[in-house]
Amino acid sequence: MSVLPELDDVLAPGRGFMHLDDEQTAFETARVVVVPVPFDATTCYRPGTREGPQAIIDASRNLELYDTELRRSPCEVGIHTLRAIEPIMGNAAAMTNRIEQVTGQLLDRGKFVATLGGDHSISIGVIRAFAARYPGMSVLQIDAHTDLRESYEDNPLSSATIMRRVLDVCGRTAQVGMRSISAPEMQLIKERQLPLWLASDIAARRFRNDRGWIDEVVTSLGDEVYLTFDIDAFDPSLVPGTGTPEPGGLDWYEVMDLLSAVAAQRTIIGFDVVELSPLVEGHVSPVVAAKLVYKLIGLTLPPQ
Numbered sequence: 001m002s003v004l005p006e007l008d009d010v011l012a013p014g015r016g017f018m019h020l021d022d023e024q025t026a027f028e029t030a031r032v033v034v035v036p037v038p039f040d041a042t043t044c045y046r047p048g049t050r051e052g053p054q055a056i057i058d059a060s061r062n063l064e065l066y067d068t069e070l071r072r073s074p075c076e077v078g079i080h081t082l083r084a085i086e087p088i089m090g091n092a093a094a095m096t097n098r099i100e101q102v103t104g105q106l107l108d109r110g111k112f113v114a115t116l117g118g119d120h121s122i123s124i125g126v127i128r129a130f131a132a133r134y135p136g137m138s139v140l141q142i143d144a145h146t147d148l149r150e151s152y153e154d155n156p157l158s159s160a161t162i163m164r165r166v167l168d169v170c171g172r173t174a175q176v177g178m179r180s181i182s183a184p185e186m187q188l189i190k191e192r193q194l195p196l197w198l199a200s201d202i203a204a205r206r207f208r209n210d211r212g213w214i215d216e217v218v219t220s221l222g223d224e225v226y227l228t229f230d231i232d233a234f235d236p237s238l239v240p241g242t243g244t245p246e247p248g249g250l251d252w253y254e255v256m257d258l259l260s261a262v263a264a265q266r267t268i269i270g271f272d273v274v275e276l277s278p279l280v281e282g283h284v285s286p287v288v289a290a291k292l293v294y295k296l297i298g299l300t301l302p303p304q
Contacts, residue, residue, distance in 0.1 A: 015057075015081070016034065016057065016079070016080065016081025017034045017056075017057050017060050017079055017081045017290075017293070017294075018060045018061065018063065018065065018075050018079060018294065019060070019061035020065075020075055020079060024075055024076070024078050024079065025078070025079060025080050025081065026078070026080065027080045029078050030077075030078030030079055030080035030111070031077040031078050031111070031112055031301055032077055032078065032079045032080070032111070032112045032113075032114055032297055032301065033079075033080045033081075033082055033106050033111040033112070033113055033114070034057075034079060034080070034081045034082065034114050034115075034116060034293075035082045035085065035102065035103070035106070035113060035114070035115045035116065036053030036054065036057065036081070036082065036083075036084040036085070036116045036118075037053060037084065037085045037087075037099060037115060037116065037117050037118040037122040038050040038051070038052070038053050038054065038084050038085075038087060038118055039085075039087045039095060039117070039118045039119065039121070039122055040052075040117075040118060040119040040243075048243060048277035048278070048279035048280060049117060049118055049119045049242075049243055049274070049275055049276060049277045050087070050118060050119075051277070051278050051279055052116065052117060052118060052274070052275070052276035052277060052278060052286075052289070053084060053116035053117065053118060054084075055276060055278035055282065055286040055289075056116050056273070056276060056286055056289045056290045056293060057081065057116070057290075058286065059286035059287045059289070059290040060290035060293070060294065062287070063287075063290060063291060063294060067294070067295070067298050069256075070298045070299070072298070072303065074294060074295075074297045074298030074301070075294075075297075076303055077297070077301045077303065077304075079297065080111075082102075082106075085098060085099060085102055086098075092121065092155055092157035092158070093157060095121075095122075095125070095157075096121070096124050096125040096128075096157050097125065098125070099115075099122055099124075099125030099126055099129075100125035100126070100128045100129045101129075103115070103125065103126045103129035103130070104129040104132065104133070107129060107130070107133055107270075108133075112269075112270060112300070112301060113126070113270045114270070114271055114272070114273075114293060114296070114297065115270075115271070115272035115273075115274075116272070116273055116274075116293070117272060117273070117274030117275060117276075118274055119159040119243070119274065119275060120143075120147060120159035120162045120228070120230055120274045120275055121157055121158050121159045121161075121162060122272070122274060123162050123228045123272050123274060124157055124161075124162055124165045124166075126270070126272055127139060127165075127166055127169065127170065127226060127228070128165075128169055130226050130269060130270055131169040131170050132169075134224050134226070134269055136172075136222055136223070136224060137170060137172075137222065137224040137225065137226055137269060138170070138172040138173065138174065138220075138221040138222040138224065138225050138226070138266075139163075139166050139170050139172070139173045139174075139225075139226050139227075139228060140173075140174050140176070140217070140221060140225050140226070140227045140228070140262065141163055141166075141173065141174070141175045141176070141228050141229075141230075142176045142177050142227070142228075142229045142230065142233045142250070142255065142258075143175065143176075143177055143178060143228075143229075143230035143232065143233050144177060144178060144179055144180055144199070144230065144232040144233055144244070144245075144246040144249060145160070145178065145180045145181070145230070145232070145244065145246070146163060146175055146178050146180075146181050146185045146189070146196070147159065147160055147161060147162045147163040147164070147230075148161075148163050148164050148167075148181075148185040148188055148189070148194075149161050149164060149182065149184070149185065150164055159274075159275070162228070163175070167192075172220075172221070172222050173194060173195065174195045174196075174197075174217055174220045174221055175194065175195065175196045175197070176197045176202075176217055176233070176250075176258065177197070177198075177199045177202070177233040177249065177250045178196060178197075178198055178199060179198060179199045179200060179246050179247075179248050179249070180246050195217075195220040197213055197216070197217060199248050199249055199250060200248060201213070202250065202254065203248070206254065211257070214257055214258050214261050215261070217258060217261075217262070218261050218262055218265050218266065221262065221266050222266075223266060223267060224266070224267050224269050225262060225266045225267065225268050225269065226268075226269055226270050226271065227259075227262070227268055227270075227271035227272075227296070228271070228272050228274070229271060229272065229273045229274070229292065229296075230242075230274055230275045231273060231274065231275050231276045231285070231288075231289055231292075232244055232245055232246060232249070232275055233249060233250050233255070234249050234250055234251070234252070234255070234288065235247070235248065235249035235250065235251060236249065238251065238252060238284075238288060239276075239284070239285045239288050239289070240280060240281040240284070240285060241276055241277050241278055241279075241280045241281035241282065241284070241285025241286065242275050242276060242277050242280065242285070243275060243277045243280065244275070252288075255292075256295065259295070259296065259299055260299060263299040263300055268296075268299070268300040271296055271300070273289055273292055273293050273296075276289045
């Protein structure tokens with residue numbers, strides 16, 4: 001029996017990710033559990049990411065179940081959608097611990113956990129739960145920002161500190177798509193020699209038809225990889241609906257090429273998709289985010 005109510009509640013049929021039937025959503029048989037975390041108390045610019053998880057779920061119901069590139073329907077692995085984790089406002093540490101507990105219980109039940117944020121701070125609790133069970137894992141961050149501050153506005157558990165907290169529990173990281181870095185963060189990157197691929201460098205290599213950066217990223221990772229994906233990694237022309245947009249981002253197919261390579265050569269043990277803010281732009285951006293989540297499920301979990 002769960003000690004947390006989220007694991008005992010069952011959503012009404014058709015209310016979960018991808019609008020699947022009961023057979024495909026049953027918790028007991030589903031390999032994937034989608035965990036919505038509508039929390040945005042630590043956003044650095046515009047709030048609204050608390051609406052992101054539900055917007056992703058709503059948009060997913062309009063996607064085709066069949067993936068034309070994978071030539072199959074990823075939903076056949078079974079996808080159960082948990083009730084949203086209740087936010088604990090005003091107490092970032094308690095919220096982080098709550099997310100860690102829920103994630104840990106799901107992992108202990110053998111589930112593949114796909115978390116939907118919310119601001120990027122929600123990833124801290126998730127990654128702590130994974131690190132406790134996968135001590136040799138790597139964390140791949142795809143993002144516009146490095147999020148390596150020690151604290152932000154006196155809060156060490158912030159969307160601007162998530163990768164600094166990852167370094168507390170995980171010794172191997174890779175950061176891709178960055179184009180906004182503070183001077184202290186860059187100093188830390190140089191001191192610790194943290195693997196980093198700037199969006200501007202990726203764009204220059206794209207112009208030369210040089211795809212070698214993808215192999216470099218994969219090589220930097222260990223066998224087991226946790227993926228944290230901030231939706232602002234994409235160029236804002238593709239995903240304007242995010243709280244802290246940055247021009248010059250990644251495009252859809254180069255992200256898919258990277259994720260396909262990582263999934264083919266490493267084991268993705270879990271992922272989160274965060275920082276969708278549908279209040280900024282509520283039509284295209286949620287569809288892109290939902291498609292990303294479904295694509296990641298397909299790439300990560302082949303049919304048994």
